[in-house]
Amino acid sequence: MAILVLAEHDNASLKLDTAKVVTAAKAIGTEIHVLVAGHECAAVAAAAQQLDGVTRVLVADAAAYQAHLAENLAKLILELAPGYEHILASASSVGKDTLPRVAALLDVAQISEVLQVLSGDTFVRPIYAGNAMAKVQSLDDKKVLTVRASAFDATANGGNAGLETIDKVIEARTQFVSQSLTVSERPELGNAGIIVSGGRGMGSGENFAMLEALADSLGAAVGASRAAVDAGFVPNDLQVGQTGKIVAPDLYIAVGISGAIQHLAGMKDSKVIVAINKDPEAPIFQIADYGLTADLFEAIPELIAAIKA
C-alpha cells in the first residue's frame, strides 16, 4: 500500500526536510504521496512534484490550513488514511504536534524520531537523549512515523509527480493569533553544512555578534545551548539538543559550551566537531575531533582573521 508524507513548508516554499523524509519513505516502498496542506501553497506543491520518488502530490489549499494547526490537520490526514499503510512526517514542530494526534485517532502507536528504516515495520530510534538506540517493531496495521530529517540525505529533484486536489476543508477550534519568526540571512540550522554554536560562556547577547561574524566568514548557521537561550542571549529556535534542534552538519564548532548530555544529544552526529573552551576538563572535549583550550574572546577574533586570511 502507498506511503503518505506530510510536506514541511511555510506556504511559500517546501522545506528540505521533506526531501529527507521522502528518502526514508523510499526505504519502505515505491508508491509515495506527499500531502501539501496549507494556504496559497501552489509553489510548495510544484516543488513537491519534482522530488525524485514521489508519485503523487495531494494539495489541500484552504485558509483553515494556513497555520498548520494539529487539530484539523490531524483530521484531514485521518480522512486520507484508509489509502495508506505508512504516514510519515519530519520530526519538526509541526510533525511532532500533529502525528501523535493522527496515530491516536487511528488507534495505532506513533514511532518518534526514526533514524533508520530496517523494513516496513521495524525502525531504529533514539531513547534517553540518544544514549541508547531502540530497535522497535510496529505491530499495528498502520505505521505513523516522525523521521529525524538529519539522519537521511535529501532525495534529488527530477521527479514529475501528478497533482491531486483535496477539497475537504476541516475547521479548527484552535485560533492562530500571531507568530514571530526569526529572520536570518544565514542557512537554517537543520540544513547547514557548518554550525557555530555558543553557550553560557558567551556571557551576553551582544557577544554573540562575534559568533555571527565567525559564522558569516564560514557561510555557517548559528546555534546555541539551552543555557544561552535561557539567559536570553539568543532566541529559542537556535537551541540545539535533546529538546531543541537535532543537527548533523559537516562541521560543528562549540564555543563556550560545556557539553552536557542534553546538548550532545543534538549534535554528536556531526561529522567533525570542534570545541573551544577555557576549561580543559570540559566534557565537550571528550567528543570533539579538535579541541582548543582557550579564552573564546581571544580565540574567536583570531579564528575569524585566520579564516579570512
Place this chain on the structure above:
Amino acid sequence: MKVLVPIKRVVDANVKVRVKADNSNVDTANLKMALNPFCEIAVEEAVRLKEAGSASEIVVVSIGSKAVQEQLRTAMALGADRAIHIETDEELTPLSIAKLLKAVQEKEQAQLVIFGKQSIDGDNNQTGQMFAALTDMPQATFASEVKLEGDSLLVTREVDGGLQTLKLPLPAVVTTDLRLNEPRYASLPNIMKAKRKPLDVMAVADLGVILKQHVKLLDVTPPAQRTAGVMLASVAELVEKLRNEAKVI
C-alpha cells in the same frame, strides 16, 4: 477551573544510562529517579494558575509502579491538591497512557490538562497530543507562555522558526516547554503537608480500558561512540587541520 496534570517518574536528567549487557533494554536498576523535568514545569504552571486565582483545584495523576507515589508526593509538595495513582508494573506506550488518562478525565472533567512535552527517558513527545485527540480537545504543544483570558487560553509556543501564539477554547490541552517557568523548590513544611494530602490508588482494570500492545522492543544498543580527538595548541593549528586534514572549510 480544575487543572489535571499527568506526571511521570523517570531516571534523573543528570544520570547517564547504560545499555544492559544482553541488549534487552537500558539498565535502570538503582539509578536516581526524579519527576520528569517537563512534568515538573507542568505542575509549577498549574500552581501559578492557582496562585493567580485562575485555577481552583490541581489534580496530579501518574501511571506506573508503586514507586511513582514518590513523584506524586513531590508534586503535592509543590502545590497540587490531590493525586491519583493508576498502578501497573507494565511499561505502557504513550497511546495506552493517553487512553487511561482519558478515563480519568471522564471522571474529573478538568478544564485544563497540562502535560510535559516529552519524558526524558522515551523521548516520545506524544502523550499530550494523543490525549487531546482521544478527548477531542484543542491543543497547544511546546508552550513557553500560558495566559487565561475569560474562557479561552492564550498560549505562546516554541516552534521551529521562532514563536507562535494560539488561542484555544477550554477545555484544552497544553504541553510545556523548558522556558514556560522555573519550578520552585518544595519547602519542608510543604513536603510534610503533602504527606497528608489525598492519594487515590486504582488499578488499570478499575478504569475499564482495554489496552493493546502496539510496539515490540526488539533490542537496545549503545549509540556509535565518538572518541576524543586531538587537543591543539593554537588557532593557527586549528585552521590548518580544518583546511587540510578534515577538509571542511
